[in-house]
Amino acid sequence: MTIEKTGRVSRRQLLQWAGAGLMVNVAGTLLYDPIGRISMPINEAFGSLILSAKPTPEFPIAAIEPTKLIINSFRGTPKIDLANFKLAITGEVDRPLQLNMTEIQQLPLTSMVIRQVCVEGWAAIVQWGGVRLQDLLRLAQMRSTAKYVYFKSADGYYESWDLASVVHPQTLLAYQMNGRPLPADNGAPLRLASPIKLGYKQSKWVIEIVVTSQLLPKRGYWEDLGYEWFAGL
Numbered sequence: 001m002t003i004e005k006t007g008r009v010s011r012r013q014l015l016q017w018a019g020a021g022l023m024v025n026v027a028g029t030l031l032y033d034p035i036g037r038i039s040m041p042i043n044e045a046f047g048s049l050i051l052s053a054k055p056t057p058e059f060p061i062a063a064i065e066p067t068k069l070i071i072n073s074f075r076g077t078p079k080i081d082l083a084n085f086k087l088a089i090t091g092e093v094d095r096p097l098q099l100n101m102t103e104i105q106q107l108p109l110t111s112m113v114i115r116q117v118c119v120e121g122w123a124a125i126v127q128w129g130g131v132r133l134q135d136l137l138r139l140a141q142m143r144s145t146a147k148y149v150y151f152k153s154a155d156g157y158y159e160s161w162d163l164a165s166v167v168h169p170q171t172l173l174a175y176q177m178n179g180r181p182l183p184a185d186n187g188a189p190l191r192l193a194s195p196i197k198l199g200y201k202q203s204k205w206v207i208e209i210v211v212t213s214q215l216l217p218k219r220g221y222w223e224d225l226g227y228e229w230f231a232g233l
């Protein structure tokens with residue numbers, strides 16, 4: 001069963017969602033604002049970061065370059081048990097979450113066509129579809145102490161991002177690529193996709209999102225080998 005943007009949900013669904021920590025009101029309606037965003041109370045720091053975000057221009061569908069995207073994985077493609085997969089959201093949040101793919105796919109879907117740029121000298125225009133990090137952090141009720149977000153991947157890769165870039169409206173956890181389910185080699189079931197960061201910031205096979213108030217000594221797989229941390233485009 002899918003949930004309409006303003007639709008009623010069954011009691012069973014409601015209990016499942018409540019168990020997952022997702023926010024529904026007493027009538028069993030998901031809390032969306034009139035333009036389809038999740039309307040959860042957010043703190044002032046979070047709100048002003050979202051307001052200050054500048055959108056990056058996107059490309060038309062016809063500009064997608066499927067053959068230019070090169071698979072770049074430092075340690076190959078990890079085996080992930082999709083039936084039992086859960087994304088964890090932990091750290092500086094009031095409602096830590098464990099979400100399965102069904103729950104994630106019930107959140108608003110954003111699609112964008114952007115350029116992915118790898119420091120190794122290639123770029124490709126790709127379409128990504130997925131959920132906004134901003135929405136996931138709303139659901140998890142991110143605290144005002146939050147400053148950085150760590151992304152842990154199933155292959156041992158790790159990344160940290162500044163919070164403003166994470167809550168940017170075009171920063172997604174994608175589960176679709178070029179109009180199809182995301183392939184395993186490109187990070188299924190969930191990978192980061194954003195037009196404002198270099199390729200190595202875009203973690204594939206994300207299994208945990210950790211919100212922190214401090215940058216830890218380990219900042220990212222490539223960063224710890226000397227690459228730039230902010231890595232903005």
Ligand SMILES: Nc1nc2c(c(=O)[nH]1)N[C@H]1C(S)=C(S)[C@@H](COP(=O)(O)O)O[C@H]1N2
Pocket residue numbers: 069070071072073074075117118119153154155157185186187199200201202203204205
């Ligand atoms: N977990 C994980 N994420 C990763 C990598 C990796 O090795 N492991 N490589 C990064 C690099 S350097 C790039 S350019 C992009 C490549 O994404 P693609 O393989 O889908 O083209 O993934 C990034 N995300």
Ligand SMILES: [Mo]
Pocket residue numbers: 072117118119120199200
């Ligand atoms: Mo890369």
